[in-house]
Amino acid sequence: MAFGRSSSHLPLLLGLLSLLFHQTAIGVRVLGSHIQLPSDDYIPVFREAPAFRNSYSCASQNEPKNRIHIVMTLDENYIRGTMAAVLSMLQHSTCPENLFFNFLCLHAQPIISSTIKSTFPYLNFDVYYFDSTRVQGKISKSIRQALDQPLNYARIYLSEILPQDVHRVIYLDSDIIVVDDIAKLYEVDMEDKVVAAPEYCQANFTYYFTDEFWKDPVLSRTFEGRTPCYFNTGVMVVDVDKWRKGSYTDKVEEWMIIQKQRRIYHLGSLPPILLVLAGDIKAVDHRWNQHGLGGDNFEGKCRALHPGPISLLHWSGKGKPWLRLDSKKPCNIDHLWTPYDLYRSTRAALEE
DSSP states (O other), X not given: OOGGGXXXXXXXXXXXXXXXXXXXXXXXXXXXXXXXXXXXXXXXXEOOOOOOOOOTTSOOTTSGGGOEEEEEEOOTTTHHHHHHHHHHHHHHOSSGGGEEEEEEESSOOHHHHHHHHHHOTTOEEEEEEOOGGGGTTTOOOOSSGGGGSGGGGGGGGHHHHSOTTOOEEEEEOSSEEEOSOTHHHHTOOOTTOSEEEOEETTSOGGXXXXXXHHHOHHHHGGGTTOOOOEEOTTEEEEEHHHHXXXXXXXXXXXXXXXXXXXXXXXXXXXXXXXXXXXXXSEEOOGGGOBOOTTOOTTTOOOOOOOSSOOSEEEOOSSOOHHHHHHTTOOOGXXXXXXXXXXXXXXXXXXXX
């Protein structure tokens, strides 16, 4: 369409330009001393989500003790997934106004906060900027470049990033959809454990570590006294206080340093956390992580749902639903993600 031929599109165009250049960062907290200037990376435009209100049975959202803290990352390549995930949680929550989102990102971009605010005008949230120099020299190459990004390691530093009055959080990847009340997961009895997550003890645990690791009796002895099982760090409840008191960040970093020297595992930020916590977490029902829907890490082949009840769908793996849908090559499972997609192209926005 030609902009100059219709004045009816002018207000919308001005609104879009205002969003692009808006400089007020709502709910933002700046952490660290290595803040980067806003980049020119493309941020998608999203439709405004409806307002979701608490039922009469909900405790007051104004009391910090009643907040359900959720942590997610904000990345230009995954923000479309994050927005869909947030919508799914609000839609299925009995007390949506009690949800408090803590977003982590690498760049000080006011437009990110503006985008969240314009998409979810009633959302309770803060944005924290993770200092990537914290992991400089500690990240080793893995089988997928996406796993090597500094933001993928931010979950290890939650006890440093979040304020002292945040005691428990649910950490979630951006490629998830929740189809149940997230409060049920948040309120799990952690039985004095640091992390709660679905365990998969039938998985081949040795796969995540190299022969170098298993052949070294000193390294492999780390699992003595534990029965280690795989768990996916993209969906986990974290007792932030216990993590902080137990210096778990330091423990994970020690394994990251060994990895740089000796190459003892394959997959990004997951194995060092497994080395510290596998076999010593609170196991929760598998319904809270129907993972692997993105397909295998090499070819991204479609996968079907596992049998049983489902509370959370997780497109872990190579294929992401928004990319497969845009390429007109979706997997059948991707259509379960579509109802939560708030993305609208610039062309569609201007034509409305």
